[in-house]
Amino acid sequence: MCGIVGAIARRNVSKILIEGLSRLEYRGYDSSGVAINNEEGVYSHRAVGKVQALKDKFEVQPLDGKMGIAHTRWATHGKPTEANAHPHFSGDDLALVHNGIIENHEPLRRELKDKGYEFKSETDTEVIVHLIHDAMKTQPDLLKAVQVTLTKLHGAFAIGVVQKDDNDRFIAARKGSPLVVGVGIEENFVASDQLALLHVTDQFIFLEEGDVVEVSRDGVSIYDAKGDLQERPISVFNHNIDATDKGEFRHYMMKEIYEQPKVISACLEGRISESKVLTSCFGADSAFLKEVENVHIVACGTSYHAGMVAKYWIEDLAGIPCSVEVASEYRYRKVAVPKKTLFLTLSQSGETADTLAALRMAKELGYLTTLAICNVPSSTLVRESALTLLTNAGPEIGVASTKAFTTQLTALLITSVAIAVENGLSAEKEKALVQALRSLPAHVNDALLQDAHIKEVADRFANKHNALFLGRGTMYPIALEGSLKLKEISYIHAEAYPAGELKHGPLALVDEDMPIIALVPHNDMLDKLKSNLQEVAARGGELYVFADKDTDLNNEENIIFTEVPKVDSILEPIVHTIPLQLLSYHVAVVKGTDVDQPRNLAKSVTVE
Numbered sequence: 259m260c261g262i263v264g265a266i267a268r269r270n271v272s273k274i275l276i277e278g279l280s281r282l283e284y285r286g287y288d289s290s291g292v293a294i295n296n297e298e299g300v301y302s303h304r305a306v307g308k309v310q311a312l313k314d315k316f317e318v319q320p321l322d323g324k325m326g327i328a329h330t331r332w333a334t335h336g337k338p339t340e341a342n343a344h345p346h347f348s349g350d351d352l353a354l355v356h357n358g359i360i361e362n363h364e365p366l367r368r369e370l371k372d373k374g375y376e377f378k379s380e381t382d383t384e385v386i387v388h389l390i391h392d393a394m395k396t397q398p399d400l401l402k403a404v405q406v407t408l409t410k411l412h413g414a415f416a417i418g419v420v421q422k423d424d425n426d427r428f429i430a431a432r433k434g435s436p437l438v439v440g441v442g443i444e445e446n447f448v449a450s451d452q453l454a455l456l457h458v459t460d461q462f463i464f465l466e467e468g469d470v471v472e473v474s475r476d477g478v479s480i481y482d483a484k485g486d487l488q489e490r491p492i493s494v495f496n497h498n499i500d501a502t503d504k505g506e507f508r509h510y511m512m513k514e515i516y517e518q519p520k521v522i523s524a525c526l527e528g529r530i531s532e533s534k535v536l537t538s539c540f541g542a543d544s545a546f547l548k549e550v551e552n553v554h555i556v557a558c559g560t561s562y563h564a565g566m567v568a569k570y571w572i573e574d575l576a577g578i579p580c581s582v583e584v585a586s587e588y589r590y591r592k593v594a595v596p597k598k599t600l601f602l603t604l605s606q607s608g609e610t611a612d613t614l615a616a617l618r619m620a621k622e623l624g625y626l627t628t629l630a631i632c633n634v635p636s637s638t639l640v641r642e643s644a645l646t647l648l649t650n651a652g653p654e655i656g657v658a659s660t661k662a663f664t665t666q667l668t669a670l671l672i673t674s675v676a677i678a679v680e681n682g683l684s685a686e687k688e689k690a691l692v693q694a695l696r697s698l699p700a701h702v703n704d705a706l707l708q709d710a711h712i713k714e715v716a717d718r719f720a721n722k723h724n725a726l727f728l729g730r731g732t733m734y735p736i737a738l739e740g741s742l743k744l745k746e747i748s749y750i751h752a753e754a755y756p757a758g759e760l761k762h763g764p765l766a767l768v769d770e771d772m773p774i775i776a777l778v779p780h781n782d783m784l785d786k787l788k789s790n791l792q793e794v795a796a797r798g799g800e801l802y803v804f805a806d807k808d809t810d811l812n813n814e815e816n817i818i819f820t821e822v823p824k825v826d827s828i829l830e831p832i833v834h835t836i837p838l839q840l841l842s843y844h845v846a847v848v849k850g851t852d853v854d855q856p857r858n859l860a861k862s863v864t865v866e
């Protein structure tokens with residue numbers, strides 16, 4: 259989604275801003291722009307397409323100045339055109355960048371038009387800059403005019419504003435969309451996330467909801483929603499900076515797929531002993547584990563699929579009811595909350611608008627407590643949840659979630675066992691599960707050894723237009739995740755079904771043009787699944803089977819077989835995910851799509 263970078267320094271900031279935008283490219287966008295302040299005024303370049311198009315404009319006509327704001331836009335109101343790209347101006351006095359959506363932009367636009375303001379774009383953003391301009395007629399101080407304006411806006415936003423003839427400060431604010439301050443030496447910055455500023459600082463201040471910040475070379479002054487000056491702590495970014503580097507890999511996605519053994523180990527570290535789950539991993543307040551009688555899991559996209567797997571684990575191991583719901587549905591319905599229910603959110607980014615809204619709603623509904631399983635320690639979701647279990651996957655840059663998903667599953671399995679222990683799971687069974695978890699990184703590594711074979715399988719997919727994924731039990735959510743991954747990056751239409759549903763409808767689709775991807779774990783559903791495969795084979799369908807050797811399945815007519823390591827059945831959903839990630843990746847490479855930044859998608863979905 260949209261990304262913001264702002265900078266003020268004693269040096270030219272244009273390169274800092276553009277490098278910041280390049281670092282935000284992974285979030286997804288369709289146009290970009292920069293405004294630079296200098297002694298003569300505020301000047302800007304805007305371009306449609308990649309940040310490279312903006313760089314090309316700077317090559318032709320450099321803009322130099324010691325303060326500026328920059329933006330990558332993911333179109334919501336108005337097409338991705340240069341006119342709709344940010345920054346937006348009010349006259350030549352003010353320039354503004356904005357992330358989020360202003361829900362009441364239509365009445366505001368009408369009011370401003372009545373006052374004589376002319377609109378040059380179709381965006382909701384343009385109302386903000388004119389409103390600030392209008393407020394300055396009675397309140398000439400930019401900071402105060404911004405504070406007045408924010409009270410008129412409905413919706414979620416983060417903004418950055420610069421003013422002509424004021425080269426010593428800019429103003430930024432956040433409500434509902436992320437914004438972080440980067441603290442330097444005689445230079446300071448803001449950005450939508452820390453990664454955008456790692457080339458200039460590793461010290462960050464996380465703004466809270468409603469904060470307005472005045473950013474100058476010598477420091478930052480932060481005002482809360484009431485207008486009171488606040489001190490906010492500085493945190494040091496402690497990930498290895500190489501985490502944002504592709505290294506030897508062609509795409510971030512492939513790098514992140516290959517990082518999984520390492521990051522799953524990081525997720526397990528300090529959370530399990532030789533034989534037990536260490537409940538201290540939930541923080542000082544792990545007493546909820548003894549009390550919880552129900553679990554509600556809420557998430558979006560891939561994170562939702564992780565939650566679906568956890569439902570099987572929690573009900574099977576702990577024997578307590580668990581429901582899973584997509585956040586965009588949960589947040590708009592009346593939810594019945596049984597006594598002693600844990601509200602559990604899952605999110606890679608911790609900034610997904612629907613998940614955050616669901617959490618805020620849940621806090622009013624009498625849940626036992628709120629637990630976030632999240633990858634970004636500084637995220638809004640983590641800060642607003644009572645308890646957190648970090649997935650420790652490190653920055654995930656590829657839009658298609660890979661290592662974030664398998665570490666979510668790892669964290670969920672830890673959580674499921676911890677809840678189960680308080681619900682009668684024997685010490686012996688706990689030890690067996692913990693030992694299975696300890697073996698997980700090695701099994702994921704073994705699954706990656708099929709990469710070359712899967713690359714060959716992917717060649718057969720390049721000319722397909724549809725695909726059907728089948729699984730039973732915990733393999734059903736993995737089938738959903740496999741189909742999401744394939745459609746997301748290769749643009750092949752894919753669906754997933756519980757295999758038992760085949761004859762209730764989707765079998766009608768099966769013919770020699772429809773590849774069927776079957777996830778076949780070696781468990782007590784094996785014979786049932788084999789019957790489902792027979793039904794497909796009998797209709798000429800081409801079967802791509804992912805199974806371990808002991809299933810007795812193999813390459814034969816109509817079956818393209820990929821071996822998946824034989825593991826404890828509890829680990830099967832995690833280990834079976836790996837070949838599906840590799841399949842989607844290689845299909846996308848064959849098709850020549852933009853693997854890391856698929857069309858129309860954003861990494862961090864900060865608007866509804």
Ligand code: M6R
Pocket residue numbers: 558559560561562604605606607608609610613657658659660742743746860861862863
């Ligand atoms: O950051 P989150 O985990 O909350 O994001 C939720 C979804 O937007 C995300 O999982 C999306 O489905 C992925 N791009 C899928 O690969």
